[in-house]
Amino acid sequence: MSSPQPISQLSKAFEKTGLNSPKNTVSTSPTTSYFDQYRPSGVKQGKTLKPFSAGDLKILLLENVNQTALDIFAQQGYQVEFLKTSLPEDELIEKIKDVHAIGIRSKTRLTENVLKHAKNLVAIGCFCIGTNQVDLEYAAKNGIAVFNSPFSNSRSVAELTIAEIISLSRELGDRNMELHNGTWNKKSARCWEVRGKTLGIVGYGHIGSQLSVLAEALGMNVLYYDVLMIMSLGNSKQVSSLQELLNNSDFVTLHVPETSDTKQMISTPQLAEMRDGAYLINNSRGTVVDLPALIEALKIGKLAGACIDVFPKEPRANGPYFNGDDLLPFIDDLKTLKNVILTPHIGGSTEEAQSAIGIEVGTVLTKYLNEGASIGAVNFPEVALRALDLDQENVCRILYIHQNVPGVLKTVNQILSEYNIEKQFSDSRGDIAYLMADVSGVNHDDIKNLSAELEATPFNVSTRLLY
Ligand SMILES: NC(=O)C1=CN([C@@H]2O[C@H](COP(=O)(O)OP(=O)(O)OC[C@H]3O[C@@H](n4cnc5c(N)ncnc54)[C@H](O)[C@@H]3O)[C@@H](O)[C@H]2O)C=CC1
Numbered sequence: 001m002s003s004p005q006p007i008s009q010l011s012k013a014f015e016k017t018g019l020n021s022p023k024n025t026v027s028t029s030p031t032t033s034y035f036d037q038y039r040p041s042g043v044k045q046g047k048t049l050k051p052f053s054a055g056d057l058k059i060l061l062l063e064n065v066n067q068t069a070l071d072i073f074a075q076q077g078y079q080v081e082f083l084k085t086s087l088p089e090d091e092l093i094e095k096i097k098d099v100h101a102i103g104i105r106s107k108t109r110l111t112e113n114v115l116k117h118a119k120n121l122v123a124i125g126c127f128c129i130g131t132n133q134v135d136l137e138y139a140a141k142n143g144i145a146v147f148n149s150p151f152s153n154s155r156s157v158a159e160l161t162i163a164e165i166i167s168l169s170r171e172l173g174d175r176n177m178e179l180h181n182g183t184w185n186k187k188s189a190r191c192w193e194v195r196g197k198t199l200g201i202v203g204y205g206h207i208g209s210q211l212s213v214l215a216e217a218l219g220m221n222v223l224y225y226d227v228l229m230i231m232s233l234g235n236s237k238q239v240s241s242l243q244e245l246l247n248n249s250d251f252v253t254l255h256v257p258e259t260s261d262t263k264q265m266i267s268t269p270q271l272a273e274m275r276d277g278a279y280l281i282n283n284s285r286g287t288v289v290d291l292p293a294l295i296e297a298l299k300i301g302k303l304a305g306a307c308i309d310v311f312p313k314e315p316r317a318n319g320p321y322f323n324g325d326d327l328l329p330f331i332d333d334l335k336t337l338k339n340v341i342l343t344p345h346i347g348g349s350t351e352e353a354q355s356a357i358g359i360e361v362g363t364v365l366t367k368y369l370n371e372g373a374s375i376g377a378v379n380f381p382e383v384a385l386r387a388l389d390l391d392q393e394n395v396c397r398i399l400y401i402h403q404n405v406p407g408v409l410k411t412v413n414q415i416l417s418e419y420n421i422e423k424q425f426s427d428s429r430g431d432i433a434y435l436m437a438d439v440s441g442v443n444h445d446d447i448k449n450l451s452a453e454l455e456a457t458p459f460n461v462s463t464r465l466l467y
Pocket residue numbers: 129130150151153154157202203204205206207208225226227228255256257258259261262283284285309310345346347348349
């Protein structure tokens with residue numbers, strides 16, 4: 001046998017393959033080149049728009065948002081405050097008062113109580129998939145657009161889930177822990193191959209469907225349950241009820257959003273429907289599983305193991321947690337159980353995912369702040385006009401967020417009728433509508449008047465003029 005390669009050479013090999021270099025990594029769609037194509041060049045070279053000159057814009061970034069987003073905001077000249085953790089409510093209220101945009105991940109709760117203090121806030125960027133941490137309706141009603149990254153970390157979650165399926169099946173967590181603690185325990189009883197076993201996926205969206213393909217490549221049979229009829233990939237089969245999925249799966253994995261319907265969707269009755277000796281994986285949201293019921297099912301041996309990445313409450317920052325900590329409820333019980341793998345909400349935590357999310361959400365926030373384009377907003381009408389050219393003089397862009405009631409366009413177009421409307425587009429979503437219009441032939445006084453007149457309309461939620 002040849003002698004082992006020195007570590008220094010191994011790390012060089014890693015650099016070459018690009019494994020530790022975010023720039024060279026293979027990313028999920030949309031790719032880095034996609035972003036390079038669409039990213040701030042258009043924004044940067046466009047006309048500088050006010051009343052926010054870029055340097056006046058304040059952005060608060062919490063929860064260690066990726067450097068790629070910081071780079072985008074720095075390129076724009078925005079004032080950025082960056083914190084690695086989320087904030088307790090009172091500190092958040094203080095900080096949110098004068099920022100124009102905030103970037104968060106899954107832990108920062110932007111409730112009505114917090115948002116009502118955010119007098120200058122026009123946009124929220126969730127640097128993740130889930131948006132359940134934001135009061136989306138309150139935000140929309142107050143003219144605050146919310147953006148997320150709908151699929152940049154899906155692959156990372158799917159890959160982690162595959163690792164967990166095999167780990168549960170081989171009791172990998174326990175064997176690892178035993179050896180770390182000085183015990184050699186070579187055993188094969190109740191350890192299985194995953195080939196030929198059935199994986200039940202609850203929620204066949206971006207993550208669930210990606211996982212389906214990976215699981216089939218391992219030789220697993222895949223069933224899935226979703227509230228929507230979704231085209232099956234490969235040989236997977238959609239079942240018509242959650243019960244059917246639970247009755248027929250060796251592994252059940254959850255990939256649904258947090259909604260009132262998914263709250264505690266796996267509790268005692270559902271656990272009872274699972275096969276004896278089956279496994280449960282929750283990488284979705286902590287509220288989806290009734291943890292005391294799961295603990296009971298594991299204790300009595302109904303289930304042979306579980307992986308939990310998400311908890312009903314989670315600590316704000318990395319570091320030690322206390323036994324019986326409120327922020328990790330039921331952790332003391334979970335820790336004592338066999339074949340239970342606990343992870344600190346890392347489903348989407350890879351270099352590739354975080355870098356792609358930073359670029360994606362950083363770009364859409366910049367587009368919205370600088371140009372008013374709301375494409376990708378999750379709570380808000382999606383409207384865009386092409387950027388104003390640098391050589392266009394005396395042009396003003398109107399961003400008018402208003403109540404979705406009859407008569408608004410008549411009133412607005414009466415106000416605009418003295419000017420040449422170069423282009424105009426509007427759309428509505430629920431109670432809120434958003435109109436973008438570029439008008440030409442306006443001077444400084446016209447702009448002031450337009451702003452005052454639009455703000456004075458009874459339908460006005462928020463008016464921004466960019467010029
Ligand atoms: N652990 C982690 O770090 C991460 C967790 N997540 C969580 O995973 C969730 C799913 O992510 P994606 O697949 O991207 O979302 P998605 O929106 O693409 O798919 C969710 C699917 O669940 C289905 N669904 C909704 N309610 C349902 C119900 N009551 N019963 C059955 N199906 C239902 C939807 O129709 C949809 O097909 C996110 O909402 C987020 O909460 C996402 C990324 C990372």
